[in-house]
Amino acid sequence: MPEEAPLVEVAHLVKEFRRVRRKEGRLGGVRTLFSHDYEQVRAVSDVSFSIGAGELVGYLGPNGAGKSTTIKMLTGILTPTSGRVTVAGLDPSRQRRANARNIGVVFGQRSQLWWDLPLRESFRAIRDLYGVPAGTGNRREAELVELLELGPILDSPVRQLSLGQRMRGDLVAAMLYQPALLYLDEPTVGLDVVARTRIREFIGRINVEQGTTIVLTTHDLEDVEKLCRRIVLIDHGKVLYDGELARLMARYAPYRELVITLAEPADVRIPDAEQVERDGPVVTVRFRSDRVRAPAIIAAVTAAYDVVDLSVVEPRIDAVIGHIYTQRGLPDDEQ
Amino acid sequence: MTAIRAVYSQVRIGWRTPWAYRGPTLLTMMILAAQIALYTVVWRAIYRGHSGTVHGTSVDVAVAYVILGLTVASVLDLWPRQSIASRVREGLIGVDLLRPIGLLTQTLATQVGNVAANIPQTVIGLGMGFALGGLVPAHGPGAAAAFVLSLVFAFAVSQLITLLMGLSSFWTLEVGGTTMLFGVVRTFLSGTVIPLWFMPGWLRTIADVLPFQAATFTPLSIYFGRPTGGLLAALGVQAGWVIVLFGLCSWVWSRAQRRVVIQGG
Numbered sequence: 001m002p003e004e005a006p007l008v009e010v011a012h013l014v015k016e017f018r019r020v021r022r023k024e025g026r027l028g029g030v031r032t033l034f035s036h037d038y039e040q041v042r043a044v045s046d047v048s049f050s051i052g053a054g055e056l057v058g059y060l061g062p063n064g065a066g067k068s069t070t071i072k073m074l075t076g077i078l079t080p081t082s083g084r085v086t087v088a089g090l091d092p093s094r095q096r097r098a099n100a101r102n103i104g105v106v107f108g109q110r111s112q113l114w115w116d117l118p119l120r121e122s123f124r125a126i127r128d129l130y131g132v133p134a135g136t137g138n139r140r141e142a143e144l145v146e147l148l149e150l151g152p153i154l155d156s157p158v159r160q161l162s163l164g165q166r167m168r169g170d171l172v173a174a175m176l177y178q179p180a181l182l183y184l185d186e187p188t189v190g191l192d193v194v195a196r197t198r199i200r201e202f203i204g205r206i207n208v209e210q211g212t213t214i215v216l217t218t219h220d221l222e223d224v225e226k227l228c229r230r231i232v233l234i235d236h237g238k239v240l241y242d243g244e245l246a247r248l249m250a251r252y253a254p255y256r257e258l259v260i261t262l263a264e265p266a267d268v269r270i271p272d273a274e275q276v277e278r279d280g281p282v283v284t285v286r287f288r289s290d291r292v293r294a295p296a297i298i299a300a301v302t303a304a305y306d307v308v309d310l311s312v313v314e315p316r317i318d319a320v321i322g323h324i325y326t327q328r329g330l331p332d333d334e335q
Numbered sequence: 336m337t338a339i340r341a342v343y344s345q346v347r348i349g350w351r352t353p354w355a356y357r358g359p360t361l362l363t364m365m366i367l368a369a370q371i372a373l374y375t376v377v378w379r380a381i382y383r384g385h386s387g388t389v390h391g392t393s394v395d396v397a398v399a400y401v402i403l404g405l406t407v408a409s410v411l412d413l414w415p416r417q418s419i420a421s422r423v424r425e426g427l428i429g430v431d432l433l434r435p436i437g438l439l440t441q442t443l444a445t446q447v448g449n450v451a452a453n454i455p456q457t458v459i460g461l462g463m464g465f466a467l468g469g470l471v472p473a474h475g476p477g478a479a480a481a482f483v484l485s486l487v488f489a490f491a492v493s494q495l496i497t498l499l500m501g502l503s504s505f506w507t508l509e510v511g512g513t514t515m516l517f518g519v520v521r522t523f524l525s526g527t528v529i530p531l532w533f534m535p536g537w538l539r540t541i542a543d544v545l546p547f548q549a550a551t552f553t554p555l556s557i558y559f560g561r562p563t564g565g566l567l568a569a570l571g572v573q574a575g576w577v578i579v580l581f582g583l584c585s586w587v588w589s590r591a592q593r594r595v596v597i598q599g600g
Binding site (some may be wrong): 017018069072077078079093094096097100101103105107109110111112114116117121124126129131157158282 | 337340342343344345347351352356386418425426427428429430433434435436437508583595596597
């Protein structure tokens with residue numbers, strides 16, 4: 001944990017929206033238009049967390065959990081109903097433009113690039129908007145363009161770029177003025193494997209090499225697994241879990257599996273592990289990784305059986321997170 | 336300096352964007368040339384066999400007026416940039432709000448760039464007018480100088496009208512054709528094709544109390560030596576509209592913005 005004050009501090013954050021209650025029946029649509037019958041919707045309810053400089057945090061939750069609403073309040077484009085947000089010492093919604101200089105935002109679903117103009121023009125405009133000095137700007141742009149391999153398409157209008165190219169363009173745009181904090185809202189949504197990997201590598205790299213603090217919102221749990229040490233999990237506008245990803249996995253997915261291919265089909269019976277599946281010569285056993293170590297199990301199996309092949313299967317993060325989403329809460333500890 | 340650079344970046348965006356669409360830009364130029372030719376033919380036909388003036392206007396002035404009117408309007412009268420309502424719907428308002436300069440500044444700067452990109456239209460308009468023998472000199476050197484000053488005000492008024500139109504769409508919603516209707520009203524009441532002095536009293540009154548005439552009719556009336564209420568009054572009304580429209584835009588935007596940031600659109 002960093003010693004200095006956290007870069008982002010969120011305390012008891014609440015956001016309520018007022019929605020017009022829809023009228024049913026004849027001319028319902030028209031009557032809704034003139035209705036003064038409102039209902040309160042609580043999108044974010046008492047959320048608190050803090051993020052230190054240099055962290056890369058996954059901000060996760062199912063659709064409608066309140067992720068985007070939180071991010072909008074962190075960037076200052078939504079005003080909290082109550083609670084406090086501080087980003088680099090500023091109150092984003094009151095000091096939105098000053099805050100804008102400290103942050104970069106990349107939305108997977110929309111672009112900040114200028115649609116009709118060559119990509120190069122967007123980069124130039126961003127540098128001018130944020131007052132990046134010419135020398136620094138040229139160097140940084142050249143570095144970023146090379147890192148994300150955008151050189152060949154700099155002169156193409158943004159509207160002609162593929163989704164992956166556009167996404168990389170947006171990442172460069174957000175990093176040109178070197179913001180201390182980068183919000184990435186589903187940066188890999190809709191991308192193919194190659195594009196996804198490339199963007200993931202880039203995110204990891206700027207976090208490590210430039211020390212950029214990153215808040216990542218995504219539904220792609222591979223992103224999370226590859227990038228985030230810490231996650232904040234929310235649902236129904238409340239924080240369900242805030243801490244290391246590894247700890248969550250150890251706690252809620254305590255079992256690891258060992259897949260054994262035997263020379264002769266047989267049931268596997270060894271201490272500290274139980275057989276969960278048998279398909280011909282292929283047997284799957286599971287064991288609690290917090291109580292017994294994998295090499296001990298492997299040694300026991302190879303000592304007792306004629307083994308052709310072995311592999312240890314890591315617990316799957318999407319199984320854990322998926323379970324939490326469907327339970328709408330953390331599962332009870334399995335002791 | 337930093338602020339100027341930031342604003343200029345948006346002027347540049349506005350300047351470059353129309354050039355990304357060469358087809359429509361060339362088409363606009365052809366439409367301008369055709370309109371000038373047609374109105375010239377019609378005015379000359381109306382005045383044929385009628386040697387004097389109508390409402391104090393000779394055939395030469397009527398023709399020169401429509402040439403200048405269409406040219407000025409083709410440079411200054413932009414369609415509103417993507418309206419705020421549609422930016423909110425597409426979630427792009429967030430992108431606008433996260434820029435280090437305000438939305439009104441961004442939009443106005445882009446419009447200034449668009450107007451600059453339209454300047455070549457004057458070559459088409461005046462060239463066509465010249466080819467048809469329809470141009471006449473200003474009423475005098477004073478009128479010419481005042482015309483230039485009045486054009487500057489007209490530029491400001493026209494940009495603020497376009498901006499206000501885009502902003503107010505937040506409430507008026509974009510029922511199909513509203514923008515078209517706005518375009519027709521604007522062209523007519525600004526006196527782009529028909530000088531206000533041809534209009535019957537009641538219609539003239541409507542045109543006089545609305546800002547549109549300050550964007551085209553005023554500079555032209557100065558050019559032809561017939562400013563309403565005298566030169567100073569005409570320029571004063573323009574300046575007044577700049578202030579009023581600017582105030583209206585700021586007010587409308589502050590209301591719209593409050594709703595966006597509190598209600599999330």
